[in-house]
Amino acid sequence: MDQLVRNGLTITWLNGGVTHMDGGAMFGVVPKPLWSKKYPHNEANQIELRTDPMLIQKDGYNIVIDAGIGKGRLTEKQKRNYGVFEESSIEESLSRLKLSREDIDFVLMTHMHFDHATGLVRGTVDKESSFFSHAVVYTSEIEWNEMRSPNIRSKNTYWEMNWKSIQAQVKTFEQEVEVIPGVKLIHTGGHSDGHCIVIIEHQEETFIHMADIMPTHAHKNPLWVLAYDDYPMTSIHAKEKWHSFAKEKDAYYLFYHDYKYRAVKWNKDGEIVDSLIKTT
Template sequence: METLQIGQYSLTWLRGGVTHLDGGAMFGVVPKPLWSKKYPSNENNQIELRTDPILIQGNDMNILVESGIGNGKLTDKQKRNFGVLEESQVEQSLSELGLTPSDIDFVIMTHLHYDHANGLTKLIDGKYVSVFPNSKIIISQVEWDEMRNPNIRSHNTYWKENWEPIIEQVQTFGQEYSIGPIKMFYTGGHSDGHSIFVIEDDGDIAVHMADIMPTHAHQNVLWVMAYDDYPMQSIAAKQKWLEYGLSKNAWFTFYHDAYYRAVKWDADNQLDQVVKRER
């Protein structure tokens, strides 16, 4: 498992599963000859996308960012459609670190699409229950509202088995939310309630833009996904937070990137420092 140190806080990537989605959809209107130079596709035009939560540890807290794709939540047809070749191993990853799901104090959810939220619950004796029973689950109010009342476009990715068992654990916010040096910011864009987070400690900083910059190849502010419900909001938010991070020499971290866990770009927009994913 790869780790990045931000001040006194360690960020460790757990194994949350993998999908393979259409490259054209992941890069929207960007022509394939451009995006494929930065992120390769397979013979079916699919690109590999991890769904790996980040465990943040520091100040006697265990904070999980996203929850992985889960286990036993997808039908065989869904696995084929989403290119799922590996389901979540989050509990095993935690065990390797000497932790259990009960040790997680907070779960930060940037949004609640199935590939981020499936790992919040699991089926035991025919009933869905919370995977992280002692945690506060932090979600923007807009996202929580849409999760429970999805629109015609989003209803296929917001599943009741992912939210009904965790109602009592959810804590929502409007524009900002803080857990020590970790700050969440509502952005919209990819989903109506999408959020990002920034962690800054002892002069180190990491910016996690979640699905408004899902991989290092999406650095161009105009390269947004066809999956984004509000692409102009995605563009504005990415421009704002990219400029912010670059001005502070920040690490940019990823949940979906199959090649890099975190990167820094130099003044010429070239990769300067990277944390590679172990394969």
């Protein structure tokens, strides 16, 4: 498994499955001749998007960022539509680390769209239960409210089957929450009204996970936002704000969706000076 290791901090990417989504939708108004130079696509114009949760191990805590697409949770039609050729094997990933799903203390949900939240629950209809049964699940209050009462657009991705079994574990917040010292979940809006990012600060280093306002390294340009974004101008402003923060802190960017990179550090000229490339 791919890991970023520091003294007292380990970030491990778990196998949460993979989707293949329309490249045009993922890059919005950006013309294909531009985005296709930065991110590969298949003959159906789909791009590979991993859904790999990050396990943060720090100060004796086990913290997971987002939950993958689950196993046995999607219908055959959904798997075809979302290009799912591989489902989650998070239990196997944890087992390799001598951990179980019951060892997870916190789950930080950047947002609750199906490709981030379906792995929160295990089993099928009438036999569903919480996957991370001992964890506190954090999400923004705005996101949690919309998850349970989606609108005509968002009901396609906020599914009842992904929240009913975990509702007793959920804690919400308004602007930000520091789950443990140095690990924050911060509300940004943009991709969804309740969308959040994650900041990790550890021994003079900073790591930032922009979640779906910057799902891949190819979305670094603040103007390259998704057609899926509910509030694209909010995404643009949030990216500008947090890019400035990352530049000031010389931060690493962490990715949940990227087909190639797990982590990237850019210099002030926009050149990649360090990275962790997906190997598993």
